Amino acid sequence: VIWMTQSPSLLSASTGDRVTISCRMSQGISSYLAWYQQKPGKAPELLIYAASTLQSGVPSRFSGSGSGTDFTLTISCLQSEDFATYYCQQYYSFPQLTFGGGTKVEIK
């Protein structure tokens, strides 16, 4: 079983801020990681896969980095529509899948 630790669980930020969210694995997973954004009452949406590849249509202020056990999602200039909850997901053990616990980005 691959354990995932996502931090922080809550992040307070202001529009225009640069924010980073961390996802740490209990074992190396190469770059088999995706990031999702979920807004209240909505289904999650794919932002990034393969740790750093931006999904089509996702704004370039979103970026992902890392490999092995440590990964980061960065939003370079937070916009009002970015206040949401973000999840990492590993698929190294595909077809077994695991999500991180989530990071809620709220308005400061």
Added chain:
Amino acid sequence: QLQLQESGPGLVKPSETLSLTCTVSGGSISSSSYYWGWIRQPPGKGLEWIGSIYYSGSTYYNPSLKSRVTISVDTSKNQFSLKLSSVTAADTAVYYCARTEIAAAGTNYYYYMDVWGKGTTVTVSS
């Protein structure tokens, strides 16, 4: 444009079986490039992968739910379904269906859930 739509009862009694169907429109469920899966989210909590199925019928389940879960596919109807038996209040959640794309990059394969249904709320209560 591919769309997924969950359907099924919104209320299930404890100890009974939860049954949901995901209808795929705008594309074929029989493509070799995708898996089809179920994910759930209890109120105020995070996402939990339940299981996935390939169009051939191969299934993969979360070990924590495996003894109670059955996922099946009906290619003639372009649908796949979830059955969760012996439900309790802990199974109350929003249930999502989603497509997992298989993307090849050299010798590596990447899997990501690129299309999701809107979700359906299932409450377990007598």
